[in-house]
Amino acid sequence: MALRGLGVAVLLASACLAGVCGDEFSILRSPQSVVFRDGGWPIPGDRIPDVxxxxxxxxxxxxxxxxxxxAGDLFHRPRAAVLVTVKGVDKLTLPAKGISYPIENAVPFSLDSVANTIHNLFSEETPVVLQLAPSEERVYMVGKANSxxxxxxxxxxxxxNRLFQDNSILSSLPLNSLxxxxxxxxxxxxxxxxxRDIVTLLSRHKHLAKDHSPDxxxxxxxxxxxxGKHYGEDSQQFKDASQILVDTLQKFADEMYNLYGGNAVVEMVAVKAFNSPLTRKTRSILQSSQSDTDNPYNLAYPYNYNYSVIFNIILWMMIGLALAVIVISYNLWNMDPGYDSIIYRMTNQKIRMD
Known part of the structure; x- marks a missing residue:
């Protein structure tokens, strides 16, 4: 598995050197239980939700x-995952403590699969699931986020209207050329x-960041x-906006990280422009046709993605039962019938009375 992963990483790295990769996937803040290696390995754009x-x-x-x-600490998972996608730029200058990876084939992606998993596993606890794109007015909220x-x-x-209120960022940000x-x-x-408003609302409801359900x-x-389209990427407005965005994102990452008690992962994707996903679909069709040829008897796949979970449940249950049998057998073997058993004790008293 490790050799295969290393081979894939080498192939992706050579593709990035050839000019395929230009966008970046960055980790702004992460807890100690989640370990990201600083190696510059390219990651496929459609696998970012899997990360x-x-x-x-x-x-x-x-x-x-x-x-x-x-792998990290399996018993201490983060309580929140925050992903910010910045369109129009393939790289942003981040502080030294951040880790960045090039993106190979930046296709459009969404965290709907992760959101559905959280909603299905923690439906009774109603975790916070918030997905939005302000400029396109796309909003998706589940559970407590609705209120x-x-x-x-x-x-x-x-x-x-929000910008021209008294407590907006216009009164605190240096606009410069904007x-x-x-x-x-x-x-x-x-x-x-x-x-800014997300951090403000979450700070008013800190109990959401302290519950057991992930957000x-x-x-x-x-x-x-x-x-960039309006002024040009070489304009002073674009440079000032980029710097303001970097400062705001870093502050946002720090505040979200602190609100969750240092147990949140804050990610950022900087993409110049998403590639067309048609090539990815064509390749998936070719892969399915090849798998049909390699499997003429139409046999089922030996295990699904829940195999590891079921295996661990059965393994530790059998280990627990085996230990219980050993302990019980040891105690029965070393038991003194005259003192440890109520049956023999009552029998001896009856014999003496008779």
Whole structure:
């Protein structure tokens, strides 16, 4: 398994050197129970949701031979996963404590599978599942997020009105070359306002970050992309917006990390433009046709993705039963019938009375 993962990593690295990879997948903050290796191994764009599922302790349908994520502490899983996708730029200058990996074939992805797993496993505890793209007004909330984040500004009109309130980021951020009168600049600033409001709302309801159910946040920001299209990527506005975004993201990561008591993973995906997923679909069709040829008898796959879970349950149950049998047998063998057994004790008293 390790050799196969290393071979895949070498192939992906050679592809990135050839110019295929340009986007980045970065880890801004992570607890000690989740171990990310700093090796610069490329990761396929469609497997980013599987990384989130694995470090949260969930099973995935297909094995992920990526050496960037180690096993970590299996008994202390993070209580929150935060993923911020920044469109329009393939790289952002991050602090030295962050870890970045190149993305190979950046196709559109979503954390719907992780969200569904959390909702199915912790439906009674109603965890926080929040996915949104402010510029496109796409919102997906499950459980307690419906009541806690219902006042979050998501539509363009709500975002614009939120910026001109007294406690907005316009009064604290250095705008530099950005303008309050330009719609493109306001769209970029409104997305940063959403990050600030999420932290504010969560700080008011800290009990959500202290329960046992894991939380999921998936945010997509495209305001920087619009600034690059409007002013140009060599403009001063784009440079100032990039620096403001880096500072805001780092502050957002630190605040979310602290709200969850240092037990949250904050990730960032910087992608210039998503590739068309048609090539991925074509390759999956070819793989299915090849598997039919290799399996002429239509036999079932030997095990599914729950095999490891079932195996561990049966293994430890059998070990526990074996230990119980050994302990019981040892105690029975060394038992004194005259003192340890109530049957013999009552019989001796009856004999003496007779």
């Amino acid at each position: 989130a599922a694995l470090f949260m302790g969930f099973s995935i349908e297909e094995d992920l031979p990526w050496p960037g994520l180690a 806690v984040f219902e006042d979050l500004s998501v539509t363009l009109r709500q975002l614009r 303008s309050r009168n330009n719609e493109v600049d306001l769209l970029f600033l409104s997305e940063l306002q959403v990050l 999921l946040y998936s945010l997509e920001l495209s305001g920087l992309e619009e600034i």
